[in-house]
Amino acid sequence: MKNTPVFAVIGGGSWASAIVKMLCENADSLWWYMRNTNAIEYILTEKHNPNYLSSVEYNTEQLMLTANINEAIAEATHVVFAVPSAFLQNELEKLTTSLAGKTIISAIKGIVPETSLIVGEHFNESYQIPFEKIAVITGPCHAEEVALERLSYLTIACADETEASLIANYLSSDYIKCKTTEDIIGTEYAAVLKNIYAIAAGIAHGLGYGDNFQSVLMSNAIREMKRFIKKRYQMKRNINDSAYLGDLLVTGYSVFSRNRMFGNMIGKGYTVKSAQLEMNMVAEGYYATKSAYAINTAAGKKKAKTPIINAVYQVLYENKNPKKVFAKLTDKLN
Numbered sequence: 001m002k003n004t005p006v007f008a009v010i011g012g013g014s015w016a017s018a019i020v021k022m023l024c025e026n027a028d029s030l031w032w033y034m035r036n037t038n039a040i041e042y043i044l045t046e047k048h049n050p051n052y053l054s055s056v057e058y059n060t061e062q063l064m065l066t067a068n069i070n071e072a073i074a075e076a077t078h079v080v081f082a083v084p085s086a087f088l089q090n091e092l093e094k095l096t097t098s099l100a101g102k103t104i105i106s107a108i109k110g111i112v113p114e115t116s117l118i119v120g121e122h123f124n125e126s127y128q129i130p131f132e133k134i135a136v137i138t139g140p141c142h143a144e145e146v147a148l149e150r151l152s153y154l155t156i157a158c159a160d161e162t163e164a165s166l167i168a169n170y171l172s173s174d175y176i177k178c179k180t181t182e183d184i185i186g187t188e189y190a191a192v193l194k195n196i197y198a199i200a201a202g203i204a205h206g207l208g209y210g211d212n213f214q215s216v217l218m219s220n221a222i223r224e225m226k227r228f229i230k231k232r233y234q235m236k237r238n239i240n241d242s243a244y245l246g247d248l249l250v251t252g253y254s255v256f257s258r259n260r261m262f263g264n265m266i267g268k269g270y271t272v273k274s275a276q277l278e279m280n281m282v283a284e285g286y287y288a289t290k291s292a293y294a295i296n297t298a299a300g301k302k303k304a305k306t307p308i309i310n311a312v313y314q315v316l317y318e319n320k321n322p323k324k325v326f327a328k329l330t331d332k333l334n
Contacts, residue, residue: 005027005077005078005103005166005170006029006030006031006075006076006077006078007023007027007030007031007076007077007078007079007080007170008030008031008032008033008072008073008075008076008078008079008080009023009030009031009032009033009080009082010033010069010072010073010079010080010081010082010083010091011033011034011081011082011083011107012034012035012036012039012049012051012052013052013082013083013084013281013282014052014053014143014144014281015082015107015143016032016034016052016080016082016083016107017049017052017053017056017143017147018053018056018141018143018146018147019080019082019107019137019171020032020058020063021053021056021058021146021147022146022171022173022176023080023170023171024058024059024062024063025172025173025176026169026170026171026172026173027062027170028062029061029062029063029064030062030063030064031064031065031066031071031072031073031075031076032063032064032065032066032072033065033066033067033068033069033071033072033073034065034067035067036051036067037067038050039051040065040066040067043058043060043063043065044060044065047059047060052143053143053144053146053147055147055148056147069091069094069095070094070095070096070097073095073097073099073102074097076102077102077103078102078103078105078167079099079102079103079104079105080105080107080137081104081105081106081107081108081119082107082108083108084108084110084282084284084287085108085109085110085111085112085113085119085284085287085288086110086113086282086287088108088112088119088122089112089113089114092127099123099127099129100128100129101133102129102133103133103134103135103163103167104123104127104129104133104134104135105134105135105136105137105167106119106120106123106134106135106136106137106188107137108284109138109191109192109194109195109284109288110192110195110284110287110288110291111192111287111288111291111292111295113287113290113291116291116294116295118185118188118189118192119136119188120134120136120184120185120188121185131159131184132158132159132160132163133160133163134158134159134184135156135157135158135163135164135167135184136156136157136158136184136187136188136191137154137155137156137167137171138154138155138157138187138188138190138191138243138247139152139153139154139155139191139242139243139246139247139250139251140152140153140242140246140247140249140250140251141153141154141176141250142250142254142256142257143256144256145256146175146176149174149175150175151175151177152175152176152177153176153177153178153179153242153246154168154171154176154177154178154179155178155179155180155181155187155241155242155243156168156171156178156179156180156181157180157181157182157183157184157186157187157188157243158180158182158184159182159184161180161182164180164181164182165180168180179242181241181243183235183237183243185229185232185233186229186233186235186237186244187243187244189225189228189229189232189233190225190229190243190244190247190248191247192284192288192291192292193224193225193228193229193248193288193292193309194221194225194247194248194251194252195251195259195283195284195285195288196259196285196288196289196292196308196309196312197217197218197221197224197225197248197251197252197308198248198251198252198257198259198260198263198285199259199260199262199263199266199283199285199286199289199312199316200217200221200263200308200311200312201214201217201218201252201253201260201263202257202259202260202261202262202263202264202265202266202267203263203264203266203267203312203315203322203326204217204263204267204326205260205263205264205267206263206264206265206266206267206268206269206322207267207322207323207326209326213330214252214253216333216334217252217308217333218248218249218252218253220307220308220333220334221248221252221308222239222240222244222245222248224304224305224306224307224308224309225239225244225248226239226244227304227305227306228292228296228304228306228309230304231296231301231302231303231304232295258279258281258282258283259283259284259285261279261283262275262276262279262283262285262286263285263312265278265279266315266316266322267322272286272316285312286316289309289312289313289316289317290313290316290317292306292309293306293309293310293313293317296309307329307332307333308329311325311326311328311329
């Protein structure tokens with residue numbers, strides 16, 4: 001391990017672009033991998049990502065841009081994965097360089113579909129990365145507000161407190177405040193589940209439910225999240241902390257939330273496919289719903305009471321009528 005950390009960011013979307021911006025506040029240089037070679041050329045000449053957070057101006061002297069994932073990872077000590085969970089394994093299959101000895105940082109708010117594991121567990125079980133070398137970046141934090149340099153908060157989870165503090169220091173700035181936690185599993189599951197609940201909030205809005213119902217929905221969602229996470233990994237945690245409740249609220253209510261937007265379209269009558277095509281962005285909650293439902297209903301597993309996840313699953317994967325499903329859901333909330 002080198003004395004000075006070298007970061008590599010894997011991904012070219014809005015959250016990856018925001019993380020690069022944050023790291024550029026403190027790192028002299030960093031690697032940035034994205035598949036889109038046209039975007040790379042544009043950033044090098046125009047200093048902006050043409051597709052995401054286009055208002056952000058990068059100092060290209062700090063960036064080592066590449067379309068070769070192995071080139072980026074080979075030189076890095078800390079690798080930030082910020083690609084949609086559905087595409088993570090496709091990127092990992094390109095690897096010829098080793099991840100051994102590197103700190104893997106997940107900025108992915110989803111479950112790996114090939115293994116039905118959250119990202120940290122996936123790297124631990126499939127790539128033998130020890131949990132002391134795995135970290136998770138969670139919110140509440142929208143990429144769009146990072147671009148605007150509006151005050152935002154992050155939580156860095158890692159079993160190694162020193163490692164968590166190092167990552168937090170590199171992400172911190174005048175407009176980014178970071179705290180650390182050891183709850184890798186809990187914070188990552190929370191980041192996955194809040195996207196499902198944001199879809200539920202969007203569906204409810206699209207169906208015409210008002211603020212009164214939304215408040216009840218979010219109140220039930222945080223309790224459902226607590227039950228789900230407790231079944232997966234029991235430890236002392238305060239579900240009202242920003243990494244859990246705060247992230248849920250911003251994703252469920254914000255106009256920047258793509259999952260809420262996706263759900264709103266479903267509530268208004270769009271099919272899943274037509275909503276995905278019109279958004280032209282990945283709503284992680286769509287994939288998370290299927291995985292979370294499968295995890296909770298798996299044979300031999302301890303099951304949590306999850307009426308909201310079940311309702312979203314019925315709408316997205318069983319093609320049930322959102323109006324009828326949510327009418328039944330209202331009787332299960334309190």
